[in-house]
Amino acid sequence: MSLPEVLLQVVAAEEPAGLFPARLQMAFSLGWHIVLACFGVGFPAMIFTMHWRGIYRDDADALVLAQRWAKVSAVLFAVGAVSGTVLSFxxxxxxxxxxxxxxxxxxxxxxxxxxxxxxxxxFLGIYLYGWGRMPPERHLLTILPMAVAxxxxxFCVVSVNAWMNVPAGFRIVDGEVVDINPWxxxxNDLAFLQFLHMWVAAFMVVGFLAAGVYAVGMLRGRRDALHRKGxxxxxxxxxxxxxxxxxxxxxxxxGLADRQPAKLAAFExxxxxxxxxxxxxxxLLIDGEAKWSIDIPYIGSLIARNSxxxxxxxxxxxxxxxQPPVNITHLSFQLMVGIGFLLMLVVLVYWIARWRGxxxxxxxxxxxxxxxAGPLAVIAVEAGWTATEVGRQPWVVYGVLRTADAxxxxxxxxxxxxxxxxxxxxMTVAATVVIRSMTRRWRSGSLDLPSPYGPQLRERDTQREVERP
Structure with missing residues (x-):
């Protein structure tokens, strides 16, 4: 038996059979769910802004947009509820x-x-049902619990991931986890900063995706006031x-140089x-050497160590x-940063042009x-999470528990x-079909889906019976 075959058998013996499919499933599930989670964070604030404008600026288009966005949010929330339940299991x-x-x-x-x-x-259900049934100001306030929730x-989910990077709140004595402090x-030390990073990223994703939808509409000739506000x-x-x-x-x-020097080395x-x-x-890292890179002197120290x-x-x-998988970590990190600067450039061009009239x-x-820009923002978030998670390997709890052992x-x-x-x-096909169906009705001027039963339909049928000769 050759040496490579022996090494392959040793690796296969050391890794549990479920490790590779577990990694694939978590990567797929989290990568899919994180986009929906962004809408749960960013959409309520945008709906609140539109609804507030509709009430206090007497803007009918803004109210229409608030109601439409809430309905889209409900579809995405329903799908996200299923994917979140899957993740919990x-x-x-x-x-x-x-x-x-x-x-x-x-x-x-x-x-x-x-x-x-x-x-x-x-509160999403209350908000959707509250149209025409609640005083405008009270109806507007029902969005706030959605946003806070x-x-x-x-924060709760991201704090768990931050804990994996800087574990705290326990001790290990004789192989047992003791002195547990869940608070x-x-x-933990990274919870707030990592949450802030994800929170801002959520507004980038939802902001540019939603703006992109109306940008496509304007490219197709729909340049009315509603599309401009949208x-x-x-x-x-x-x-x-x-x-x-x-x-x-x-x-x-x-503080990455002190917390996780291997991740920083892979990033850089x-x-x-x-x-x-x-x-x-x-x-790329090839045979232990960095090749095909463009090196800018001093800037690596400045970015990583502020010196x-x-x-x-x-x-x-x-x-x-x-050591983590270096090339995946490095390229994911650079892709995230590169897209971030591209999005900044798009924003800068627009606002400077607007300032100049x-x-x-x-x-x-x-x-x-x-x-x-919308799809690019999604790619940036996916790349950022890839850099964070892959860069922590081979640890699932850094310095405490290896991924293979978990x-x-x-x-x-x-x-x-x-x-x-x-x-x-x-779920992807179903959500796409439902949302596209809603947008087609909105473009045709219909606000609500006709119900196959109910008082209005009964009254219409009765009128037809009276009119029938």
Whole structure:
């Protein structure tokens, strides 16, 4: 037997059978669900803005948009509820080595996230049902619990991920988890900054996606006041988020050299410790060397350590067994940052042109740029989470529990992966069909879907019987 075959058998023996399908399923499920979660965070604020304008500025178009966005939000919320439920089961099924010993540590944020979910669902229903049934000001206020619940739920979930990066709130004695402090685990050192990073990213995704929908409508000739309002409000939210996000990201990564030097080395494609360190644009790690990158002197130290000559740790300081997949981590991080700067450029061009009195909503090239900005924002969020999660490997709880030790040993998880894929594909098709059906009715001038039964239909049939000769 050759040496490569022996090594392959050793690796296969060390890794549980469920590790690879568990990784694939979590990546697929989280990558799909995170986009829906963004709408739960960003959409309520935009709906509130439109509804407020409709009431206090006597703007009928704004009220129409608020009602339409709420209906779209309800569809996305329903689909997100299913995918979120799947994720809650996956945590226990796929990662028993994590949830078994650390379930009591992580139980508090998951419990609060469940309460936030039900609160958001209740007030979304009240808001949808309240049109024409509640005083305008009171109806407007029902959006606020939705927005707060979205924030709380997002914080709870992100705090768990932050805990995986900086574990706290427990001790391990003789292999047992003791002295559990769930509040300390939930409010760990990274919880607020990582939540802020995700919160701002959610407004980028929803802002640019929603603005892109109306940009496409204007490209097709629908340049009425409703489309212009539908563009400007979400684009404004996305603009603010696009400018704030680089600063939040910089503060979040400030202590990475001390917390997770291997992740920082992968981000910067740093093979050896350098002082000062360059900023490497592009490039790949091949045979232990960084190749095909564009190096900008000093900037790597400035970004990573806030100094032109501070050292940036290299992969040579990290044992090989503790190093993450470098190329995936590096390219994902650079893709996130690169798209972020592109979105800033689009925003800057628009607002400078508007300040100078030029209306870019009448130009096709700008509308096409905004139409592309939405999908790019989604890619940036996916790339950011990929960099964060892959860069933490081989640890699921950094420095405490390896991912391989947390996985299940059953090969049947491949069947679960297939079933999850089919379920998510069906939900994607269903949501797309429903939303497209709603938009077609709105374009035709119909606000509500005709009901197949009810008093109005009965009255119409009775009138036809009277008129029949």
């Amino acid at each position: 996956e945590m226990g099924l796929l990662w028993p080595g994590l949830m078994g010993p650390f379930g009591d540590v992580l139980g508090l944020p998951f419990a609060f996230e469940g309460l936030a979910f039900f609160t958001e669902a209740i 979205g924030l709380v739920g997002t 300390r685990a939930m409010f 563009f400007i409000v979400p684009f404004t939210f996305g603009s603010v988020a696009a400018f704030v996000q680089p600063f939040v990201g910089h503060f979040l990564g400030g 494609l740093s093979t050896t410790t350098e002082a000062p360190a360059p900023l490497r644009l592009g490039g 032109f000559d501070a050292p940036v740790p290299g992969l040579d300081t990290v044992p090989v067994a503790d 030029k209306d870019l909503l009448g130009t096709s090239w700008f509308l096409r740029a905004v139409a592309v 996985a299940d040993s059953n090969g049947w998880l491949w069947w679960l992966l297939g079933a999850t894929f089919l379920l998510y594909a069906a």
